[in-house]
Amino acid sequence: MLLILRLEPESTRSLMAANSQRIVATLESVLDSVDLAEDITRRVACASGFEDDDCHKLGMSVREAVINALQYGNKMSPEKQVRLTLVLGPDKLEIRVQDQGEGFDLKDVPDPLAEENLLKSSGRGILLMRSFMDEFDVVRAAEGGAELIMAMRYPSSRPAGAEAGGAHSRDK
Amino acid sequence: MVGWEDNVSFKATAREINGVTVVDLSGRITLGEGSAMLRDLVRGLLDKNTTRIVLNLGDVSYIDSSGIGELVSGFTTVKNQGGELKLLNLTKKVHDLLQITKLYTVFDVHSDEHTALSSFRPA
Numbered sequence: 001m002l003l004i005l006r007l008e009p010e011s012t013r014s015l016m017a018a019n020s021q022r023i024v025a026t027l028e029s030v031l032d033s034v035d036l037a038e039d040i041t042r043r044v045a046c047a048s049g050f051e052d053d054d055c056h057k058l059g060m061s062v063r064e065a066v067i068n069a070l071q072y073g074n075k076m077s078p079e080k081q082v083r084l085t086l087v088l089g090p091d092k093l094e095i096r097v098q099d100q101g102e103g104f105d106l107k108d109v110p111d112p113l114a115e116e117n118l119l120k121s122s123g124r125g126i127l128l129m130r131s132f133m134d135e136f137d138v139v140r141a142a143e144g145g146a147e148l149i150m151a152m153r154y155p156s157s158r159p160a161g162a163e164a165g166g167a168h169s170r171d172k
Numbered sequence: 173m174v175g176w177e178d179n180v181s182f183k184a185t186a187r188e189i190n191g192v193t194v195v196d197l198s199g200r201i202t203l204g205e206g207s208a209m210l211r212d213l214v215r216g217l218l219d220k221n222t223t224r225i226v227l228n229l230g231d232v233s234y235i236d237s238s239g240i241g242e243l244v245s246g247f248t249t250v251k252n253q254g255g256e257l258k259l260l261n262l263t264k265k266v267h268d269l270l271q272i273t274k275l276y277t278v279f280d281v282h283s284d285e286h287t288a289l290s291s292f293r294p295a
Contacts, residue, residue, distance in 0.1 A: 029203040056265070063236055067203055113274050119248050121241040124273050128237055131272045 074098025223255025
């Protein structure tokens with residue numbers, strides 16, 4: 001399985017906020033990429049100071065995002081890849097998962113909590129991501145495909161006693 | 173007892189008590205691993221006319237939306253064949269997922285095996 005992992009070089013730092021680091025992983029459209037993406041995310045999250053519960057939520061969110069990217073975006077096509085980007089900003093960890101599919105609009109995704117969908121065997125991934133993350137949105141990538149953008153604030157950046165989760169779409 | 177196991181970590185062993193089959197699950201129920209085995213497991217039980225099933229999730233360390241989907245699929249399939257599928261010993265993580273997905277009130281969930289076994293309709 002091909003994995004290309006890179007840290008953004010110093011020359012691009014000017015494009016990012018101060019005190020940011022970026023990790024980019026390019027993953028093949030195979031199921032093993034799901035576990036790998038989750039593992040990378042959990043390790044980065046835990047190294048960044050998130051507690052176990054948040055590391056689990058972050059890892060699971062990436063898991064769900066990569067599953068969607070593989071199955072619905074890339075349709076498991078071996079010629080297509082998924083790009084996972086982790087940005088450690090000054091007050092939050094931002095995660096982007098981009099596929100090479102046709103793209104989609106969030107408003108077109110059926111609500112898994114609607115009575116008619118409650119007993120369906122699939123369709124809960126986005127609900128889980130929105131529940132776990134502080135920010136969540138889907139955009140059409142410039143190169144085509146869908147890009148999921150989500151973020152979790154560091155514990156030190158949250159109001160006292162607040163837990164992560166309950167994302168709303170980011171303001172444009 | 174009957175068991176299923178794959179190379180990774182999902183494991184299931186079944187035992188029958190008073191006409192109810194209790195399946196003790198452990199490991200991960202995720203896309204491509206445990207979820208497929210769970211699907212086959214329920215199908216296999218139904219093929220043997222086993223329609224009173226308790227899934228003991230006490231040792232399930234991780235479940236994703238695919239695993240949740242297989243639990244739902246198993247629930248509806250068993251129900252459509254006139255049977256009952258119940259859940260036992262949810263970990264906090266699984267409990268929280270079922271709450272988020274509003275499935276906690278769909279499934280009959282128990283924290284005690286004796287109570288779970290007693291909750292089935294008479295055969």
